[in-house]
Amino acid sequence: MTTAPASGFQTRRIVESAAACSGAVVAGLSLMVPLDPRMMGNTSALEVSLTVLNAPRSAAAGAMLAVVAAVYAMIFGARVAWCASFVAASVLLICAIAISGPVSSGSLAIVNFIECVTAGILVGALAAATLRRPGVGTAYTVGILCGIVIGDQLQMPEAGAAMSRWRWLYAAAPPLWLSVLAVVLLGVGLYWHRDQAPIVSESTVISNVPLVPILAGALMLTVVTTTSEWTARYDFGAAGLVCEILVLAGAALVAALLLPGQDGTLILLATATASAGSAVVAVPHPRWSWSLTLAALALGFLAGRLRPAPLVAAGLTTALAVYAVLTCGIAHTYLLLPVIGCTATAFVLGYAFGAAVPHTVSGMVLGIVILVAPCMIVALRGHENGTVGYSPNWYRDPNGTEGLLPPIVAVAVTLGCTLGILLLRQLRPVTAGHIRRLPGRALGGKFA
Template sequence: MRNLREVAETGTAFLSTLVAGMSLTLPINFAWTSESSALQLNMMSYNLPRSIAAGVIIALIVAVFATTVNHGLAAWGSALFGIAITFVNHVMGRHIGPSTSLSTLNFIDAIGAGILIGGTAAAILHTRLQVFGWTLGALCSIVLGAALPGPHGETRATDSGLPVYSPASDTPPMWLIVVTLFAIAVGTFVNRHRTGIERRTFELPMAPILAGTLFVGVTLFGNEWLGRHEAGLLQIGLAVAATIAAGLVATALLPRRDGTLALSAIALAAVGAALIPTHIPSWSAIPLIAAIGAGILLGFRHPAPLIGMIALCAVALAGAETTAYIHTPLHTAAFATALAALTGFSFSSAAPRYNPSRVLGLAIVFMPSVVASLRDRAEHSDYRTVTVQDGRWSYGPIPAPDTSTPYWTALAITVGCLLGLLALRRWRSPTIPATGQALADR
C-alpha cells in the first residue's frame, strides 16, 4: 500500500510541476489570442519575466510556510488552491474576448503556478522517487516550451497574399490542468490528517525566501538594464558580477551545503540561455526528456555536483568555439542533449536538506538569465508583435543573431559559480540527509 501511494504521489508531483512550469515559462494562450491587439500581445511579452519573478517568489513563500506548519492539509491544500486558481483562470479565459488584458491573465496564471510548486514541494518530496517525478516534470516543462513555443499557430495566406494567423490552442492544455486538479484533490483528501511531512530546519526558515528574492530581483534588474543599454564589455561585466555576487549571497543564506543546487541552477540557466535555440523540432522533446531522466538517475546514483559544474564550463566553451555551426542540426542536437543530461544530473547531484531549497533551484532555472538579454538584442532593434518562422507564428523578439558573446558570458558566470561551489565545499559541512525523507536510503 505504501509503494502504491508513493507511485501515485510521484505521478502527481510530475503533473503538478509540468503544469506549473508551463504556466510560468510560457505566455498564457487561448484560441482567441491571435485576435488580440498588438498592444496586448506586446505587453504580454514584455511583462512575462515579471510574471515569472512573482510566481517563483510566491512558490518560495508557500514552500517555506507550508513546511513550517508541518501538516499535510496545509501543504496539499496549498497545492490544491494553486491548481484551482489555474483552472478557474483558464475556464474564464476561454469565455472572454480579445479585449481582455492578457498580461493580467498571465500574472494570475503565474500566481497559481507558484502556489502549486511551493505546495507540492512541501507535500510530496519525501523519497527519491517523488523527487524524481517532481524534478522531471519541472524540467520537462522547459523542454516543451522550446519544442512547442506558445502561443503559436499555423500561418496561411489570403487571396491577396496577406498572411493570416490561425487560432492557437490553450497553453497549458485544459485537459492537463483538469487531470492535475483531480490528482491533487485526491491527494489532499488522503493526506488531510497527515503530520510531520518534513523535519524542521534549525536555521532561519525565511532563508530561501530572502535568497530567492535577492537573486530574482538582481536577475530581473540585470535583464531590463541590459535591454535598455548598449551591451558593451563594461555593461556585460557588471551584469555578470552582479549575478555571481547575488548567487554567492543567496548560497550563504541557505543551510549547510543547500547552496550547491542554487549555484548549479545559476550556471545551468546561463548556459541554457546561450545554447537553447529559438525553436527545436517537436519530435526532439522525447529524447531530450529521456536525457533529463537519465541524468537525474545518474545523479542519484553517483552524485558529483562539482563534475557537473566543470562539464557545464566545457559545454559553454565548446559553444563559444563552434558559433559558426550554430544552425546545423548536429550542433543543435549535440548541445541540447548534453544540456538536458547535465540539467538532470546537476539537480539530483545536489541533495538539499531543506525542500524549499529545491524550490529555489527551480526558481533560478525558470527565471530568464541575463544571458538571454544578449541573445534577444544584439544587432536587432526590430521587435515585432508577430514573428513567423517555419510556417508558425509566435509573438516576441525575432531570433537572435550568430554571436559568441552569450557563450562567453555564460562561461564567465559558470566559472564564478564553480569557484563559489569550491568555497562552499571548503567552508560548509556536508548535508545531513533528513530521517523523515529517506532520500539517501532509496
C-alpha cells in the same frame, strides 16, 4: 494477510507520484510560457507586447511566492500543502479555459500575472507535500524540470501551419488535458491527507517562519530580474557586462552562504545552468526530439543521484556554454545541432539537480525558481527588441540569427559560479557522514 494493505500503499504512492509529476509539469510550463500559442491569432499586437514586457516581473513574482509557499506549507504540514496545491492547480485550469476563447483588451497580461503567481504557489506547496517522500519527490523534481525545459525550448508557432491530428497532445502550454489530469490527481491526494493535523498552530506561525530561505530567494530574484531588465534596455558595453556578471555570481554566492552547510551549491549550479541553457540554440527541432530531451533529463537526474559530483556538474554547464559558443552561428542551418543542444541541456540540468540535492525543501525550491526567472542571457538575445525574451513573442525564433555575445557571457557566468562552488567548499568542507538528500526529519524546523 498483508498483501492487500501493501498493494493499497503501492497504489497510493503511484497515484501521488503521478499527481506530483503532472502538477509540477503544469506549474513549470505556466511559469515559463507567458503567452499561450492559442492567443497569438486573436490578440492585438499591443496586448502581446504588454504581456511580453510584463513577463519577467510576473515570473519573478511567481518565483518568490514559490519560496514563501514552500516555507509556510512545511510549517503547516501535508494537509495544507496538498490543499494549496489543489487550489492552485484549479485556478490554473480556470485560467486555461478562460483564454481558450477571445480575450478582451488589457486582460491577457492580467491573466498571465495570475497564472504566474498561482503557478509559483503550486511549485512551493507541491514541493512541501512531496519532496521528503521517496519516489514521490523524484516524480516532482523530474516533472518540474521537464516543464521548465519544455517551456524554455518552445519555438514560435509557424504561421499558417497545418493542424496535426496529434496537436491535442502538445497544444498550448500547459495543455488543457494535462491541467485537468493534475487537478483530479491532486484532489485525490488532498482527500487522502484530509485528516492530517497541522504541524504548528496558527498562533505560532510568525515565530516559526524561517526567514533565511526567503531572504536568499529575494536576493537572487531581485538581482536576476534587475540585471536582465537592464541588459535588455541599456547598452553598458563590455565593462557593464563584466559588472553584471560579477554581481550575478556574487549574489548567487551570498545566497548560497545564507543556506545551511553546502545546500547553496544548488543555487550556484542553477544560476550557471540557466545561463548556459539559455545560450544554446535549441530551434528549429523536430517534434520527435521531445522524447529524446525528456529521456536525457531523467537519465541525467538518475546519474546525478547515483554519482553526485557538483564540480562535475559545474564542468558540464561550462562545456554546454562552450558548445553554444561554437554552434551559435550554424545551429539554425543544421537540424542535428539544435537536437544535440536540447538533449545536452536537459542532461546537464538533470545531473545538476541530482548531484546537489539540498537538505531542505526550500533549498530545492530556490534552485528551481532561479531557472524560472529570465536571466541576462535571455535579455541579450532579445536586446534588439528591447525586451527580455528570445523574440517579440517570447519564444525562440527558428529563423533568428545568433551572435557570439550571449554564449560568451554564459561561459563567464558558469566560470564565476564554478569559482563560487569551490569557495563554498573551502568555507564549508564536507564532513564525514554528510549526505546529499532531503532527510526525513520533522517538518517545521529552523530551515524548512
